[in-house]
Amino acid sequence: MFFLESLQAALALLLELDPELLHIVGVSLNVSLWSTLAACIVGVPAGFFIGIARFRLKQAVITFFNTMLAMPTVVIGLLVYSLLSRRGMFGSLGWLYTQKAMILGQIILITPIIIAFTIAAVGRLDDRYRRTALTLGASPLQVGLVILREARFSIMAAIVAAFGRVISEIGISMMLGGNAKGFTRTMTTAMALEYDKGEFVLALGLGIVLLSISLAVNVLLGYVQGRTGR
Numbered sequence: 001m002f003f004l005e006s007l008q009a010a011l012a013l014l015l016e017l018d019p020e021l022l023h024i025v026g027v028s029l030n031v032s033l034w035s036t037l038a039a040c041i042v043g044v045p046a047g048f049f050i051g052i053a054r055f056r057l058k059q060a061v062i063t064f065f066n067t068m069l070a071m072p073t074v075v076i077g078l079l080v081y082s083l084l085s086r087r088g089m090f091g092s093l094g095w096l097y098t099q100k101a102m103i104l105g106q107i108i109l110i111t112p113i114i115i116a117f118t119i120a121a122v123g124r125l126d127d128r129y130r131r132t133a134l135t136l137g138a139s140p141l142q143v144g145l146v147i148l149r150e151a152r153f154s155i156m157a158a159i160v161a162a163f164g165r166v167i168s169e170i171g172i173s174m175m176l177g178g179n180a181k182g183f184t185r186t187m188t189t190a191m192a193l194e195y196d197k198g199e200f201v202l203a204l205g206l207g208i209v210l211l212s213i214s215l216a217v218n219v220l221l222g223y224v225q226g227r228t229g230r
Helices: 002-015 019-052 058-068 073-084 099-123 128-135 140-167 171-177 187-197 201-228
Strands: none
Touching: 002 201, 019 058, 019 099, 019 140, 019 187, 019 201, 058 099, 073 099, 073 171, 099 140, 099 171, 140 201, 171 187, 187 201
16 A cells, blocks of 8 residues: 555655754754743743732733733734844844744744743632732742742653654744755644645654654643642
């Protein structure tokens, strides 16, 4: 059968460590890891502050970030494209169709995920942690550290979920990276290209790698969530 023959050839590519396949996987991991790291640097402190602070528009802010979770990737792609294009506000940077543009778009995609999940993680904690720490004479910084320690596994789950989101997205990578071979071609964009060409071997090989990464992410997420429930 055609599928079985293609699958056998795809497995052979993996076993032979095909250079093109490895490079595509490397680009995907590089872009996804950097975007996740940058989103964590912004999202975790922002979500933590919103979660523990008390201010008048807090619920409106939370609703905004929850709404951002459903933002389509093509909308983000169009927004960033308009900013980085030659006639855009930041066109002079020359980032369009580079990995930097892809990372920027993915940061915008997953930062709301990390913020919203961090807010939820902090909000689920019993307020007795804060009151007890204050009763014992803890400073605001020490109280924050106590809350962060108790919510750490939920926050880790948010980070893992965010990485899983970007490693499998295609809209932003295609629109901002351009799918340039050797530079911005990721697993998802390469799979789409190979499908359009009617060549399924490389697409299947990349699909196996992507599924393996997704499985690893879900196993890690399940482990972290299990620790959270203890």
